[in-house]
Amino acid sequence: METYTLIILLLAATLRVATPLLLAALGGMFSERAGVIDLGLEGKLLGAAFASAAVSAVTGSAWLGLGAGILTAVGLALIIGFACITHRGNQVVAGMAITLMVGGLGPTLGLAWFNLGGQTPQLDGAGQRFTALVWPWAQTAREHPWPGLLYAELLSGQNLLVYVAALLVPVSGWILAQTRFGLRLRAVGENPHAVETAGISVTWLRYRALMISGVLCGVAGTYLATAASAGFVRDMTAGKGYLALAALIFGQWRPWPTLGACLLFAFTDALATRCQGVALPLVGVMPVQFILALPYALTVVLLAGLAGKTLAPRALGIPYAKDK
Amino acid sequence: MNGSGGSATERGFSASAVPAGARGASGPALELRGIEKRFGTVYANRAISMVVERGSVHGLIGENGAGKSTLMNIVYGFQSADAGEILVNGRAVVIGAPEAAIAAGIGMVHQHFMLVETFTAVENAVLGVEGGLQLAGGLARARRELARLAGEYGLEVPLATPVAELTVGLRQRVEILKALYRRADILILDEPTAVLTPGEATALFGILRRLRSEGKAVILVTHKLREIMAITDRVTVMRQGAIVGEFVTRETSVGALAEKMMGRAVGGPLEKPPVQPGGTRLAVRDLEVRDGQGVVRVRRVSFDLRAGEIVGLAGVSGNGQTELLGALAGMLAPSKGTISLGGRELVAAKVGPRERRRLGLAHVPEDRLGMGVVAGFSAAANAILGYHDRPRYTRGPLLRMAVIREECIQKMAVHDVRPAAPDLRITAFSGGNQQKLVLAREMDGEPSVLLVGQPTRGVDIGAIEFIHRRLVALRDAGKAILVVSVELEEILGLADRILVMNGGEIVGEVARGEATEAQLGLWMAGVSGEGRG
Secondary structure (H helix, E strand, O other), rough: OOHHHHHHHHHHHHHHHHHHHHHHHHHHHHHHOOOOOOOOOHHHHHHHHHHHHHHHHHHHOHHHHHHHHHHHHHHHHHHHHHHHHHHHHHHHHHHHHHHHHHHHHHHHHHHHHHOOOOOOOOOOOOOOOOOOOOOOOHHHHHOHHHHHHHHHHHHOEEEHHHHHHHHHHHHHHHHHHHHHHHHHHHHHOOOHHHHHHOOOOOOHHHHHHHHHHHHHHHHHHHHHHHHHHHOOOOOOOOHHHHHHHHHHHOOOOOOHHHHHHHHHHHHHHHHHHHHHHOOOOOOEOOOHHHHHHHHHHHHHHHHHHHOOOOOOOOOOOOOOOOOO | OOOOOOOOOOOOOOOOOOOOOOOOEEEEEEOEEEEEEEEEOOEEEEEEEEOOOOOEEEEEOOOOOOOOOHHHHHHHOOOOOEEEEEOOOOOOOOOOOOHHHHHHOOOEEOOOOOOOOOOOOOHHOOOOOOOOOEOHHHHHHHHHHHHHHHHHHHHOOOOEEHHOOOHHHHHHHHHHHHHOOOOOEEEEEEOOOOOHHHHHHHHHHHHHHHHHHHOOOEEEEEOOOOHHHOOOEEEEEEOEEEEEEEEEEEHHHHHHHHHHHHHHOOOOOOOOOOOOOOOOOEEEEEEEEOOOOOEEEEEEEEEEEEEEEEEEEOOOOOOOOHHHHHHHHHOOOOEEEEEEEEEEEEEOOOOOHHHHHHHEEEEEOOOHHHHHHHOOOOOHOOOOOOOOHHHHHEEEEOOOOHHHHHHHHHHHOOOOOOOOOHHHHHHHHHHHHHHHHHHHHHHHHOEEEEEEEOOOOOOOHHHHHHHHHHHHHHHHHHOEEEEEOHHHHHHHHHOEEEEEEEOOOOEEEEEHHOOOOOHHHHHHHHOOOOOOO
16 A cells, blocks of 8 residues: 555655646647747746746746736746747747846845845735645545545645646647638648638737747746745746746647646656655665656657658748748 | 739730639739839839739749849738738739738748648648638548549549658649648649659649649749740749839740840750760769668669760759769668779778779768858858868868968859958858859869769759850860759750669660650650669
């Protein structure tokens, strides 16, 4: 039974780690299926994390924090859009620039406003965070570990944003495959000239895709600062935006495989956390640094294995100019 | 010449072709009045007025840069005119974007297809006219409607296959279907036969005739005069942004059109002394080339290239010619077979492109801007590219720019490169002048074998003549020349011997005198005849 509990807890941790990854990856999916490389994911996550934590700390409302997180990430997405769509700038450079800018701006504003060394105040008041929603009879269910614990720890006990993220997978799939917007989005990522010829504005379509990415990154960043932890800390995203991008590529720009990739990355992350200080058979206690590097090493190996097989949107990364 | 205000009889048309699809309006299907478009100080279009009638195929011809594409882009809303009026069915319309053109009943089939390759024909057709926020209904409607249109106009295509898996000819049909699905009554086709086999082109003309008999107005933009003669009712000739002539097709001739188009008399067919081939210069045996994905692109290719002959390699684009050329030039490593240059084996010995140059193999690549020149460099720098390590150009690690400039000026004079400005960026020259400079560079080393890919792609007629004459002169000087071209006319005019490639193999070989276009067309389409004797 001990192993069973361990596995359940490991899976529960996986879900929690996977949520921001999944939200960001789905955001990136909309942007990249429209043909715009989303290297700004990391920056948008970080920006949203800071904004949501700051607003929640000041107003005492996690919901206002969420709104601020979304607004900030959408704003950053629009800056990228202005540089890359309107002015046909280099998408990689614009994304990196946003990430670097936010990395410095967050702590700077934090220092100016809260005087806590670049952090935001600890969120411990009622309603300042998104906390676990406990489903009916969860406590009772624990008394019957199989399947009660599964219910209590995995289905119940997550916060609202986790459920939102889960729901967004089928919703994104439906939007892409079954709606007019999805068809146009897929088309503009493959051949924007065909879209323009069909009488549709490439610019407006791509801006909308970036804004969706902004909204989802806003939710993801808010999750990091006001659900997974209780406030903003410098560099708290720790590369999750890039990991999300890797999951998106590994998932071949499709919602369900991307979910799988996010869960896989999150699982190794959860496993790595569990394995710290634990003596493993044959190798003994592994150094912490080695264990923490595992998810990233896995990413490198998986993406290297994909080389040459990717089904990337054909126009990905190419600024659209009418006259070609 | 100026169509506006002329009556139907003056335009030489019977008004009897009552359009089936016309929207109950009077006046010609399309009328342009005084269209002007300027880029900087250069007029791309100047005082263009023309009339296209319903139930007719209207040809629009002109050399590269004559302004045809600009004019059609204005009509389709890709560019906006500085002045002038567009009338559809006698009513003035403002076309600021493709959306407005579509609404006015104008459809366009671009030279480079505007299709989403991962989509099916149905998905491509509904893009932009989905008819609702959800797709299912629109797709079902489109499937039915496309099947009907396909039957009506002879445009059968697989509707459920991704476009990427269709042949070029079928993709073009998807483009036409797309326009018809949007209820286009005026259909513009930009160089539609450039990518087709002769057989596919004939089929396309059949479809155009069908469209005409249904009352559609078809505008055929091309530089191929024979197509104009074969299919159009009227033809408008453009030169330097202006209309220089308008004819009823059956009252004119290829010669008259060519003269109008170029503004001077054409030199007539290429004159060539009889071929006197010497010894074998390049021998290829059983060559196989794979691409990066391991797909075989060239298989079992064997041929000889002798001194003093031009061998033409014909075929529809993408049938292995590019890879064959790459392997011969040393850019791709063959997976099997041998290449010997003047008796020396190159493949097993791993002789690279640079060493091959030194051994007397020159190469004018197909992709001029990608491989033939460095776009950001000056003409002088481009004129020594690949030969830059010759002692006369260098002093230690430095380049002797004065010598390089001087030689470039000489080359420009000999090869009629205009303007004779060695310091000008290569991209500021026209395609023809770029090509002349590349040819000059490659000839400079006195090679024994010359590989030329698409010698006149993107080159205007005047320069085509010059380049062709130049190649024949080189042949007469004893060079062995391989010309790879997708222009069948070019192959027929230049080559002494013709090889045809299909699916990576050489499927036919014929001497120039015995070649018929029909036979070559069948070979190009992969219909096996008797093949190589």
